Amino acid sequence: MGLIETSMTDVLKIENLHVAVEGKPILTGVNLTIRRGETHALMGPNGSGKSTLGYAIMGHPNYEVTDGAIWLNDENVLEMAANERARAGLFMAFQRPMSIPGVKLADFLRHATTNVRNPERKEGEELIPMREFRQEMKSKMQQLQMDLDFARRYVNDGFSGGEMKRAEILQLAMLQPKFAILDETDSGLDADAVRLASQSIAEIGGAEMGLLIITHHDKLLEHNPPDFAHVMLGGRIVETGGVDLAKELHSSGYDRIRKAYPDAAAIEQVMNEEETQVAS
Amino acid sequence: MGVTAVTDTAKFNASALDELIAKRQEPAWLVDLRRAAFETFCEKAMPSRKEEEWMRTDIRTFHLDKFDLPAELTEIPADLPSGLLTEGVDLGGRLVSYNSRTVSSELSEELKAQGVIFGSFSEVLASHPEIVRKHFAHAVDPHFDKFSAMHAAFFTTGQVLYVPRGVVVKKPLHALSLLGAGGVDLGHTLVILDEGAEATMLNETASIDESAPGLHCGAIELFVHPRARLRYINLQNWGHGVWHFAHQKGIVERDAHIQWTIGALGSKLSKVNQHVALAGVGAESEVNGVMFTEGRQHLSYHTLQHHEAPNCRSNFLYKTALQDRSRTVWRGMIKVDKDAQKTDGYQRNDNLLLTEHCRADSIPGLEIEADDVRCTHGATIGRVDEEQIFYAQCRGFTRKEAIRAIVIGFFQQVFDRIPVESVREALGKAIAVRVRDYE
Numbered sequence: 001m002g003l004i005e006t007s008m009t010d011v012l013k014i015e016n017l018h019v020a021v022e023g024k025p026i027l028t029g030v031n032l033t034i035r036r037g038e039t040h041a042l043m044g045p046n047g048s049g050k051s052t053l054g055y056a057i058m059g060h061p062n063y064e065v066t067d068g069a070i071w072l073n074d075e076n077v078l079e080m081a082a083n084e085r086a087r088a089g090l091f092m093a094f095q096r097p098m099s100i101p102g103v104k105l106a107d108f109l110r111h112a113t114t115n116v117r118n119p120e121r122k123e124g125e126e127l128i129p130m131r132e133f134r135q136e137m138k139s140k141m142q143q144l145q146m147d148l149d150f151a152r153r154y155v156n157d158g159f160s161g162g163e164m165k166r167a168e169i170l171q172l173a174m175l176q177p178k179f180a181i182l183d184e185t186d187s188g189l190d191a192d193a194v195r196l197a198s199q200s201i202a203e204i205g206g207a208e209m210g211l212l213i214i215t216h217h218d219k220l221l222e223h224n225p226p227d228f229a230h231v232m233l234g235g236r237i238v239e240t241g242g243v244d245l246a247k248e249l250h251s252s253g254y255d256r257i258r259k260a261y262p263d264a265a266a267i268e269q270v271m272n273e274e275e276t277q278v279a280s
Numbered sequence: 281m282g283v284t285a286v287t288d289t290a291k292f293n294a295s296a297l298d299e300l301i302a303k304r305q306e307p308a309w310l311v312d313l314r315r316a317a318f319e320t321f322c323e324k325a326m327p328s329r330k331e332e333e334w335m336r337t338d339i340r341t342f343h344l345d346k347f348d349l350p351a352e353l354t355e356i357p358a359d360l361p362s363g364l365l366t367e368g369v370d371l372g373g374r375l376v377s378y379n380s381r382t383v384s385s386e387l388s389e390e391l392k393a394q395g396v397i398f399g400s401f402s403e404v405l406a407s408h409p410e411i412v413r414k415h416f417a418h419a420v421d422p423h424f425d426k427f428s429a430m431h432a433a434f435f436t437t438g439q440v441l442y443v444p445r446g447v448v449v450k451k452p453l454h455a456l457s458l459l460g461a462g463g464v465d466l467g468h469t470l471v472i473l474d475e476g477a478e479a480t481m482l483n484e485t486a487s488i489d490e491s492a493p494g495l496h497c498g499a500i501e502l503f504v505h506p507r508a509r510l511r512y513i514n515l516q517n518w519g520h521g522v523w524h525f526a527h528q529k530g531i532v533e534r535d536a537h538i539q540w541t542i543g544a545l546g547s548k549l550s551k552v553n554q555h556v557a558l559a560g561v562g563a564e565s566e567v568n569g570v571m572f573t574e575g576r577q578h579l580s581y582h583t584l585q586h587h588e589a590p591n592c593r594s595n596f597l598y599k600t601a602l603q604d605r606s607r608t609v610w611r612g613m614i615k616v617d618k619d620a621q622k623t624d625g626y627q628r629n630d631n632l633l634l635t636e637h638c639r640a641d642s643i644p645g646l647e648i649e650a651d652d653v654r655c656t657h658g659a660t661i662g663r664v665d666e667e668q669i670f671y672a673q674c675r676g677f678t679r680k681e682a683i684r685a686i687v688i689g690f691f692q693q694v695f696d697r698i699p700v701e702s703v704r705e706a707l708g709k710a711i712a713v714r715v716r717d718y719e
Contacts, residue, residue, distance in 0.1 A: 059673075061670070081673065081679070082670060083673040083674075083678050085674075086675055098665065098667050098670075100668055100671075100672065100685065101693075102688065102689025102690055102691065102693060103686070103689035103692070108675070108685065111681070111685070112672075112676045114676075115675075115676030115677065123678060154689070171675065175675070
């Protein structure tokens with residue numbers, strides 16, 4: 001009863017975020033507040049800007065923030081390089097993670113874990129002792145029902161879609177960020193694999209993180225029921241609800257949303273037309 | 281043209297050669313060889329870009345008259361560097377030369393007792409003239425071009441390793457050639473493994489001064505007699521002011537095996553011909569190359585896998601990463617003679633461009649006269665992907681750490697083929713230090 005509660009909770013706050021890619025506006029004023037321990041589902045039709053939000057939060061150089069702010073507690077996230085954001089406790093599980101041939105997953109993760117746990121570490125300083133790291137990684141891999149040989153393979157090199165997603169979850173498990181964006185961690189997986197992924201995220205302590213789950217499916221939310229579900233359309237969040245909203249969108253699609261928010265739907269249409277023109 | 285040639289080579293002239301010959305008291309066959317090579321040296325003009333061999337390598341700013349013949353050493357600088365390849369390695373022997381003069385020569389008593397010979401060229405020429413005579417200039421042709429001729433006429437030192445029939449040398453032998461500022465190295469390496477012998481040799485070159493001018497004009501000759509197995513590792517780590525011209529050839533006899541690893545990090549400009557001849561039935565070669573260039577370095581490697589006999593295998597992998605405005609040329613050839621049936625030849629060259637203005641030319645080639653062979657080749661040129669860097673940054677890597685990891689990963693395939701741990705580590709470290717933070 002005498003415990004200090006909410007005042008200590010980490011908060012990720014996105015205010016009126018505008019993002020452009022190659023000069024073209026994609027996000028047109030996103031507002032979103034995530035407290036550590038909450039799970040948020042982010043839904044929306046293709047091209048509505050969901051992944052862009054993820055990349056902007058992580059600091060991809062091609063995603064130019066033209067207005068708005070991102071705060072992690074009282075720290076200005078937009079002033080940080082991508083690696084500083086990772087060290088501050090932000091994480092994104094990539095929809096399509098990059099392969100790094102010749103670099104073993106275990107070595108990559110040892111370096112990553114060292115840097116994230118010691119944000120002040122300078123280049124060239126010692127990494128976490130090998131033995132200590134291996135033990136920890138081994139136990140996490142067992143928990144995730146992963147074969148230990150997996151860590152000896154090169155990062156995402158020749159991985160199947162399912163293996164990539166599991167490797168992302170392993171990294172999430174080791175790095176234990178404050179906030180994690182899961183960008184379509186369920187795409188390309190069969191129903192069993194999605195269930196396993198969903199369960200894994202819960203087991204590795206997803207509940208202690210602030211989760212932003214970008215998904216088309218409700219299966220990933222099975223073991224991680226969202227406290228909030230958001231719908232993105234035309235580059236902004238147009239509606240926020242609970243788990244029922246997620247279920248509705250999953251079963252009925254976005255027609256109701258488009259009708260309810262004609263201005264956002266109009267932006268969506270313009271963006272799609274531009275997309276088509278660029279493609280042709 | 282003739283006038284230019286004379287001016288250019290002023291100090292490497294007939295009276296200098298006479299003086300050198302008078303001083304060294306060498307056997308007649310070698311004196312004759314020097315004189316014949318000198319004639320070729322005088323006849324041949326400096327190579328120009330009009331020649332196929334040199335069309336991608338511009339040496340118009342190289343002036344031989346800025347260099348002197350290697351002088352007698354009056355003093356040896358204190359604290360000569362010990363090289364990069366031998367950390368934690370228990371060596372069987374060690375040779376050090378400075379500006380083309382031998383400064384120390386050691387061989388373990390155990391190896392001496394087994395009949396192993398390891399020493400400077402002059403030492404071995406004096407003690408075992410017949411071994412030197414049987415092999416010297418039998419692999420590399422002194423008359424190939426101006427540089428091979430200059431080398432044969434004027435060389436003063438080098439290293440010779442001879443391992444007698446059936447002797448297996450476990451401990452690696454190390455030869456280190458050092459250059460001081462403005463120095464000239466005309467080193468000649470001669471490695472002879474008699475039938476069934478085995479050995480590992482680490483050959484390394486470095487400069488005392490990282491940016492001072494220097495000249496290396498050298499030759500490497502490796503003779504791997506039937507059933508012998510040689511692991512030869514050559515790290516070229518000259519300073520960035522050194523001109524490096526080298527002819528290198530290994531002759532691999534029946535059922536013999538060579539593993540030849542090249543690390544090329546240094547020099548201002550390199551023009552190297554690396555040649556492996558599979559001369560006996562069942563011979564095998566594996567050539568590995570690790571190159572990293574920066575600044576305005578230019579490294580040009582012409583390689584040949586020459587299948588002279590049937591049932592031989594040759595495997596070749598060069599990997600190069602380039603930064604700044606550096607440039608590399610690899611021109612590789614698998615040549616299969618008419619009688620070399622059942623040849624299995626492979627060559628591959630991968631290049632990683634780290635900056636916008638570097639350039640890698642990669643030119644594989646096949647020349648096949650036999651009809652029952654398998655030869656494959658490939659070359660790739662790629663860049664570090666910004667998405668890879670971002671991915672690693674999202675895992676807490678700094679940009680520089682990310683690029684380093686990607687570059688080291690690029691080399692991993694060739695590192696995996698290098699059996700000596702100290703060599704893998706030295707190359708990995710040397711490259712990691714060089715990789716810069718690009719925007």
